[in-house]
Amino acid sequence: MRLAKISDIRKRELRRAAFEVLQREGMAGATLEKVAAQAGASKGIVLHYFANKQELFEHAMREANAALRDAVVARLNLARSPLERLEAIIEGNFEERFFQPSVCHAWLALCAEVPREPQLARIQKVIHMRMRSNLMSALVHMLPEEECEAVALGITALIDGLWLRLGLQTERLTSKDALRQMRDYLSHRLPSAFAQSSVADL
Amino acid sequence: MRLAKISDIRKRELRRAAFEVLQREGMAGATLEKVAAQAGASKGIVLHYFANKQELFEHAMREANAALRDAVVARLNLARSPLERLEAIIEGNFEERFFQPSVCHAWLALCAEVPREPQLARIQKVIHMRMRSNLMSALVHMLPEEECEAVALGITALIDGLWLRLGLQTERLTSKDALRQMRDYLSHRLPSAFAQSSVADL
């Protein structure tokens, strides 16, 4: 275990600053100067650690994704059954510390660049593949094989749609509301053996 | 019926050009110069008809939304029952001429600005209220009152989520796939009296 390198520390600080500025200002408004200010440094330092703006925000997206992934993994490690694994995935995606309008705004800004930034598209693809594989590993034990695909797509679309609503909403959509919606879906879409337990816990 | 005013024609041309550039370039890349070029005019003309860039893209969003609304209204006018109305809303939202990655890219670019552009937020709110009201007017005849809210939210979230996937996807998600997913949801979530007919037609 060696000491933390200063470059790693700085990079992390800058990635986070970048993500925070993105929440407030969007991609166009997120200038290197603002990111530097947010991190309490000068613009030069940003370009010392990242080759250019794209690379900075690519790493910011990577880190935000990693945080979400870790939240899901932590819950998955406690899950003891396919149903619990499914719940772990879903609840991880709606943890209150993530499920905030400002966080969604940053994600939206990043997603809007995906079509023109191959690096962001790759990250997006990884996120999506992981979600799918996580879901399938639970669903195959709960549903006839030919239905798994449909339900996996339904769950991911619902999660994305609820997140989008969080970012665009005027009314307050809470983490609890979102989870209630997900349980509503599962309770109707999974075989009744699983359905009741999902409904029960809220 | 008076002759078409040239200013109305120009405005429409420019709104459409703006939307097309948005599809390719995103918000930051959609410069007034590119919009003008897309419309076959000069930059000056854009600012002659629109006070500034925000106003231009606000009108572009309005027009795109109107097109979608009209598609839904046209289908609603043919619907003879609550179930048909529900199908009209859903199918209108996945018409192939709209449900294209490039169109989704433009929407994404606009949605990403919503948090910082009150005008866009207002349009977004109108869209959302209309969707909700359309859905509720059908659902109240199909479900116990206390479930309508949940299903309306489920449908909107699914639609948004499927659209988002269209824009971010690597794999090809078609209009048919999306509709199949929506029918899968309805067939499990609506009372079985309605469920079978939804499943039957694909």
Next chain:
DNA sequence: TACTTTATTGTCCCATGGGTCAATAATTGA
């Protein structure tokens, strides 16, 4: 201690793009 590498800053450059404006062309309307 002296030398090298890394961290950090502030300055400078330059392309870009939004917006203004004056000049000109086309239309309209009396």
Next chain:
DNA sequence: TCAATTATTGACCCATGGGACAATAAAGTA
């Protein structure tokens, strides 16, 4: 026909922001 309005252009201005760079400070290394 002629004046007034509207359409259209291109030149110009200027703030902004990404990125390069040289200079300096700090840290590590021998």
